Amino acid sequence: MLAFRWRVARGCRAVLPESCLRRWILLAFALSWAVPVGAQYADVSAAGSPVAVDALWRFHTGDDLQWSSPTFDDSQWPMARLNDPSGVFADYTWYRIRLKLPAAQQPLGILFGHMDSAAEIFVNGERLATIGGMRPTPKDLYTGPASIVPLPAPLSGTTMLLAIRVWHSSQYRNIELAQTTPLLVGDLSTLSRLRQLTRQTLIVRDLPAIVTTTVSLGIGFFSLGLFLLRRSAREYLWAACWLLSWSLISITTFFTPFFGWNVNHIRLWIEFLIVIGDVSYLLFFWGFVGEKADLLLRIGIAAALLEYVNTLLFVFGAIPYTTDLLDVSVLLTIITVVATVRLLRSGFGGNRDAWLLLLPFFPEFVLSALRTGSGALHLAGLISKTIQPWLVHSATIQISYEQAAGLLAYIAVAVLIGFRFNRSVEQEERLSTEIESARQVQEQLVPARLPSTPHFRFDAAYLAASEVGGDFYQLFPGPDGSVMVAIGDVSGKGLKAAMLGTLVVGALRALAPEDLPPAQILARLNAQLAASSDSSFVTCLCARIAPSGTLILANAGHLAPYCNGEELALSPSLPLGVTRDAGYEELTLHFNPGDQITFLSDGVVEAKSASGELLGFDRTRSISGQSAEQIAATAQRFGQQDDITVLTLQLATAEVLQV
Numbered sequence: 001m002l003a004f005r006w007r008v009a010r011g012c013r014a015v016l017p018e019s020c021l022r023r024w025i026l027l028a029f030a031l032s033w034a035v036p037v038g039a040q041y042a043d044v045s046a047a048g049s050p051v052a053v054d055a056l057w058r059f060h061t062g063d064d065l066q067w068s069s070p071t072f073d074d075s076q077w078p079m080a081r082l083n084d085p086s087g088v089f090a091d092y093t094w095y096r097i098r099l100k101l102p103a104a105q106q107p108l109g110i111l112f113g114h115m116d117s118a119a120e121i122f123v124n125g126e127r128l129a130t131i132g133g134m135r136p137t138p139k140d141l142y143t144g145p146a147s148i149v150p151l152p153a154p155l156s157g158t159t160m161l162l163a164i165r166v167w168h169s170s171q172y173r174n175i176e177l178a179q180t181t182p183l184l185v186g187d188l189s190t191l192s193r194l195r196q197l198t199r200q201t202l203i204v205r206d207l208p209a210i211v212t213t214t215v216s217l218g219i220g221f222f223s224l225g226l227f228l229l230r231r232s233a234r235e236y237l238w239a240a241c242w243l244l245s246w247s248l249i250s251i252t253t254f255f256t257p258f259f260g261w262n263v264n265h266i267r268l269w270i271e272f273l274i275v276i277g278d279v280s281y282l283l284f285f286w287g288f289v290g291e292k293a294d295l296l297l298r299i300g301i302a303a304a305l306l307e308y309v310n311t312l313l314f315v316f317g318a319i320p321y322t323t324d325l326l327d328v329s330v331l332l333t334i335i336t337v338v339a340t341v342r343l344l345r346s347g348f349g350g351n352r353d354a355w356l357l358l359l360p361f362f363p364e365f366v367l368s369a370l371r372t373g374s375g376a377l378h379l380a381g382l383i384s385k386t387i388q389p390w391l392v393h394s395a396t397i398q399i400s401y402e403q404a405a406g407l408l409a410y411i412a413v414a415v416l417i418g419f420r421f422n423r424s425v426e427q428e429e430r431l432s433t434e435i436e437s438a439r440q441v442q443e444q445l446v447p448a449r450l451p452s453t454p455h456f457r458f459d460a461a462y463l464a465a466s467e468v469g470g471d472f473y474q475l476f477p478g479p480d481g482s483v484m485v486a487i488g489d490v491s492g493k494g495l496k497a498a499m500l501g502t503l504v505v506g507a508l509r510a511l512a513p514e515d516l517p518p519a520q521i522l523a524r525l526n527a528q529l530a531a532s533s534d535s536s537f538v539t540c541l542c543a544r545i546a547p548s549g550t551l552i553l554a555n556a557g558h559l560a561p562y563c564n565g566e567e568l569a570l571s572p573s574l575p576l577g578v579t580r581d582a583g584y585e586e587l588t589l590h591f592n593p594g595d596q597i598t599f600l601s602d603g604v605v606e607a608k609s610a611s612g613e614l615l616g617f618d619r620t621r622s623i624s625g626q627s628a629e630q631i632a633a634t635a636q637r638f639g640q641q642d643d644i645t646v647l648t649l650q651l652a653t654a655e656v657l658q659v
Helices: 005-009 020-033 188-205 207-229 234-258 263-288 295-315 321-348 352-379 401-442 494-514 518-531 616-623 628-639
Strands: 041-043 051-053 056-061 079-081 092-100 108-112 118-123 126-131 147-150 159-167 183-187 390-393 398-400 456-463 471-477 483-490 538-545 550-556 586-590 596-600 644-651
Touching (some): 183 188, 188 207, 207 234, 390 401, 456 628, 471 494, 494 518, 494 538, 538 596
Parallel strands (some): 041 092
Antiparallel strands (some): 108 147, 108 183, 118 159, 456 644, 483 538
């Protein structure tokens, strides 16, 4: 992942240096066709292939357009090769040489390599061409790998004065060369083929980077797709942001040589993508291993943000180039170390996912730290050069061990996130099966059909807040025409609450035939629940009503019922399962034919609107005389937060209820 960070940090020109193959080609031309020349003169009139101008030039810093004149005396100027850094001292540098051209039938031209940062070409005092952005003000543009300047036809066979006015950005002074390769003089058709070969060579040389970019781009979109399918798994999103941002960096650096882009603008854009990539990279690690944000993560993110601040300082001239590179080396090393330490700590803490992630990334971590760390030491003057181990380093292709390790890390990420997604899908399917089983169990919490008795009419409504709820109610008709009613609410929601509710209902069914008083039934239930190690508790209201209208009621922390729109006054009591010593009192009331008793759970009273307002006891009392379905629907529309259970019982004579 970090394979090209150091190259990006060195600026766009260093990101895409001239290909080794082209330099070998140019060197071959130079050795084959260049002839011994004196000082600032070169004979390139040999017939055949293009000739390399690998000779000494007169050069001078400063700027004066008179220096383009063929009559100007430059004998006092020092001499250097055009690709020698000794000539780069100031913003403007002039180079002069006399060239004897061949007498050719074909149009002639000059093939220039990369010129930093812009240049004007003068022949015999006349401006012939401009490379990069020179006028009206110089611009720090990347001028591309090669430029061809056609020569006027009358110059064929003559000796001309070639003067090059180079503007070199002060930000990169003494770092980059004005001309990285010798010039080639020859016919335009051959030079065009050589330029095309140079561009093809760039593509061949960058083929490993193209493969890596294609892989990371594909895995990035794959990870983004997984996130869209599972929005709660943020690690997929961070992986996508990290991989796609680095893919954009690689694409930008690949196309930079073919367009006249402003170097600093590209640098700011690339550093912006680097910050996104670094932060997403760290968040992916933390998310994948399930770690919360900690000091290590904050240090890593701070280092990534400081990278961009450092770039801004350099672009606006606040710090020199060497300081910029040194700072970036240190910050990249910090990010690498932070990621490594996080995975090691999580792995030794028993997190298997951390080891699965560390194994493919560890080689890249080591190689990245080696390169960036040695780069910092090199810039500090402590070692002679940056350490960059090469897997393949030839004239046609270059593959570093770090680049190969990064590609393997990308593939490993695809495998790991794919495996995790598949595992989560299997877990969801298993959970869905368990919930379906729980639903079948939950059907035992509420009667499938309300009993029909000659003295009572029942109406019930049940709305679970989640897939499986914890409310329950049961009706047990007695042989004497009485009915025992039990309604309750298990603490919590979901599968656990439903299972506990099922146990309570089973116990109620076992106790109902014994014809026990409501208070004794609650005491027996409480003893069983309090003896268990589970910390859950259950509210329950138990009542027995006779055909005559006599109601005996006991309560264990449940809401009081309503009769004809009025709440019944009950003594406070503890829910079931809180303590073995809980006692339950009985209340005896008498009701008349036509009276309606409404039992409900706290899901009705605690219904909450979008503004946070509760339905409350007053509104509940006002609707308590309605049917069970109407009460439940009103609470649901208001804003359901918990399971809603409503059970109504109406006392009447047999003649009224008989159909």
